[in-house]
Amino acid sequence: IGGVKIAKDDVVRESDPTNNVPDNIFSKIGLQLHRRDNHPVGILKNAIFDYFDTNYASKFVKFDDLCPIVSVQQNFDEVLVPADHVSRSYNDTYYVNADTVLRCHTSAHQAELLREGHSHFLVTGDVYRRDSIDSTHYPVFHQMEGVRVFSPDEWKDSGTDATSYAAMDLKKCLEGLARHLFGAVEMRWVDTYFPFTNPSFELEIYFQENWMEVLGCGVTEQDILTRNGRKDSVAWAFGLGLERLAMVLFDIPDIRLFWSTDQRFTSQFSEGKLGVKFKPFSKFPPCYKDISFWISDSFTENNLCEVVRGVAGDLVEEWNVREAVQGKLYVTLR
Numbered sequence: 001i002g003g004v005k006i007a008k009d010d011v012v013r014e015s016d017p018t019n020n021v022p023d024n025i026f027s028k029i030g031l032q033l034h035r036r037d038n039h040p041v042g043i044l045k046n047a048i049f050d051y052f053d054t055n056y057a058s059k060f061v062k063f064d065d066l067c068p069i070v071s072v073q074q075n076f077d078e079v080l081v082p083a084d085h086v087s088r089s090y091n092d093t094y095y096v097n098a099d100t101v102l103r104c105h106t107s108a109h110q111a112e113l114l115r116e117g118h119s120h121f122l123v124t125g126d127v128y129r130r131d132s133i134d135s136t137h138y139p140v141f142h143q144m145e146g147v148r149v150f151s152p153d154e155w156k157d158s159g160t161d162a163t164s165y166a167a168m169d170l171k172k173c174l175e176g177l178a179r180h181l182f183g184a185v186e187m188r189w190v191d192t193y194f195p196f197t198n199p200s201f202e203l204e205i206y207f208q209e210n211w212m213e214v215l216g217c218g219v220t221e222q223d224i225l226t227r228n229g230r231k232d233s234v235a236w237a238f239g240l241g242l243e244r245l246a247m248v249l250f251d252i253p254d255i256r257l258f259w260s261t262d263q264r265f266t267s268q269f270s271e272g273k274l275g276v277k278f279k280p281f282s283k284f285p286p287c288y289k290d291i292s293f294w295i296s297d298s299f300t301e302n303n304l305c306e307v308v309r310g311v312a313g314d315l316v317e318e319w320n321v322r323e324a325v326q327g328k329l330y331v332t333l334r
């Protein structure tokens with residue numbers, strides 16, 4: 001969709017009871033933080049691309065402009081999510097209408113890309129989930145999906161079965177990625193369940209005294225390959241949350257900051273600079289006020305500071321005289 005905004009009226013019939021996408025969520029479509037080279041999400045995406053380009057001779061085809069409005073079939077059926085799975089509910093997923101959702105994961109594109117014949121690909125994009133509110137959850141975030149398909153001749157001499165071969169290759173690839181991003185970190189694999197992979201794993205990284213889940217992955221269910229023209233192949237897939245990783249790499253304390261257009265946020269990051277530490281700033285926007293006083297000969301700066309402190313208390317963190325010209329005193333208060 002190339003950064004073009006989509007108007008809600010173009011896709012949602014007025015008062016369609018099968019739509020649960022509020023305007024503020026709709027307004028996020030097309031913003032594409034992952035395609036901004038100076039934004040932490042874009043910087044991280046590019047760093048992951050570098051890893052794959054270097055280690056796989058640029059074999060992975062990259063998609064980062066696939067439309068986030070997808071069919072229920074793409075988002076759920078094609079990745080074998082059971083008909084009664086909770087993630088399909090109106091409580092968890094944004095439905096544009098009964099058959100169309102805002103994708104809740106980049107896995108929604110796996111099947112179509114397999115059908116198109118791709119065997120190495122990365123899909124980056126915005127994903128949408130109805131969720132509770134706190135500093136690490138936001139209803140829109142960004143994921144990167146990776147898929148690699150092996151043909152039989154790649155594992156037949158390996159001495160192991162296809163599934164173990166793919167699982168081993170997957171873990172090696174992702175451990176390498178984690179080291180590329182984090183340096184020498186402690187990591188562990190945790191067994192888990194996804195409808196579309198078997199076996200399935202989560203990778204956790206020990207960071208700031210906590211084990212943090214950074215991605216889900218596994219060996220692609222054979223059914224997905226068979227249905228999409230890859231009957232005799234084996235494949236792996238992973239999906240990682242870019243904000244989660246970026247919060248750690250850049251020291252960004254709150255996921256909402258990624259959406260900030262405040263210069264004090266945006267100016268801190270630049271292309272290619274992974275892991276520059278974020279410096280916090282006030283939640284309040286700067287504002288300018290003129291105040292006039294009649295002053296007498298007994299005026300001193302400290303007397304005025306005393307008045308300011310008396311009124312504003314500890315809300316005032318800093319007072320700087322910028323200049324004093326023609327009887328006017330210009331000060332900055334923080």
Ligand code: PHE
Pocket residue numbers: 104105106107145194196197216217218237238239240
């Ligand atoms: N789609 C999964 C999620 O969003 C992640 C995943 C992708 C897991 C690919 C396995 C394979 O949580």
